Amino acid sequence: MATATELLVAEELDPLREVAAARGWYFQLVDSTTFILRLPANDGSWVELLVKCDSYPTLPPAWHFRNPDTGVLDSPADTPRGGAFFHSNGVICAPWNRLAYSAHWSRGPHGDWTLGDWRANPQTGATKMLCAMALRIAVELQGPYEGRRG
Amino acid sequence: MAQDQQVSLDIATPKGVLQATFPKTTKVEKVIQTAIQRMGLDPGERFDLVYSGTVLQPTERPLVSFGLADGAKLELVATGAGV
Numbered sequence: 001m002a003t004a005t006e007l008l009v010a011e012e013l014d015p016l017r018e019v020a021a022a023r024g025w026y027f028q029l030v031d032s033t034t035f036i037l038r039l040p041a042n043d044g045s046w047v048e049l050l051v052k053c054d055s056y057p058t059l060p061p062a063w064h065f066r067n068p069d070t071g072v073l074d075s076p077a078d079t080p081r082g083g084a085f086f087h088s089n090g091v092i093c094a095p096w097n098r099l100a101y102s103a104h105w106s107r108g109p110h111g112d113w114t115l116g117d118w119r120a121n122p123q124t125g126a127t128k129m130l131c132a133m134a135l136r137i138a139v140e141l142q143g144p145y146e147g148r149r150g
Numbered sequence: 151m152a153q154d155q156q157v158s159l160d161i162a163t164p165k166g167v168l169q170a171t172f173p174k175t176t177k178v179e180k181v182i183q184t185a186i187q188r189m190g191l192d193p194g195e196r197f198d199l200v201y202s203g204t205v206l207q208p209t210e211r212p213l214v215s216f217g218l219a220d221g222a223k224l225e226l227v228a229t230g231a232g233v
Binding site: 014015018019022023042125126127129131132135136138139140141142143144145 | 160162163164165166167191192195196197200202203204223225226227228229
């Protein structure tokens with residue numbers, strides 16, 4: 001029987017799949033709570049993410065950058081820079097990314113946020129659904145993106 | 151209204167894709183309101199309309215002033231900045 005997390009993730013992936021298909025993004029479901037998303041950047045390259053949604057929505061998803069050839073996560077060579085979301089620590093700095101929390105991730109910039117309160121964090125705004133998060137990253141890659149860290 | 155006075159937009163939103171046609175004189179803020187309403191998004195939240203990575207501001211400006219071509223692909227994203 002599917003868990004509440006699996007049911008919600010499946011529901012929220014429907015609009016993300018629709019947007020991905022309309023925009024030519026690569027989408028692959030890895031398991032019931034994990035997916036790969038590949039988004040275009042303004043330099044013509046693609047940025048791949050592995051998104052882990054276990055314990056969602058109690059906890060926000062973990063948005064990892066992934067090397068499409070090796071599967072290695074969060075290597076500087078695969079990590080974007082530029083703008084305010086792509087933090088110099090190599091993580092997407094937003095309350096809707098589990099990796100932004102220092103209590104969860106050693107490179108997380110924020111020790112002042114509470115992981116379980118991510119939806120109530122004023123910085124989250126309306127970025128409360130998986131497709132909203134993906135759209136924000138896609139827009140950052142088309143706008144302030146300045147290349148990779150390594 | 152004459153066909154050349156309208157523009158069809160393809161807007162990616164948190165709840166899927168909205169394809170809609172607007173008079174070219176429609177203000178961006180009205181397009182945002184329409185997308186929120188038609189896609190069942192929370193009207194209490196704030197969103198930006200983005201084209202090619204650029205936020206369409208000020209939202210009082212009409213679509214025609216941004217030079218959007220028929221079929222332009224835009225994104226409706228939650229207002230906010232990285233922190």
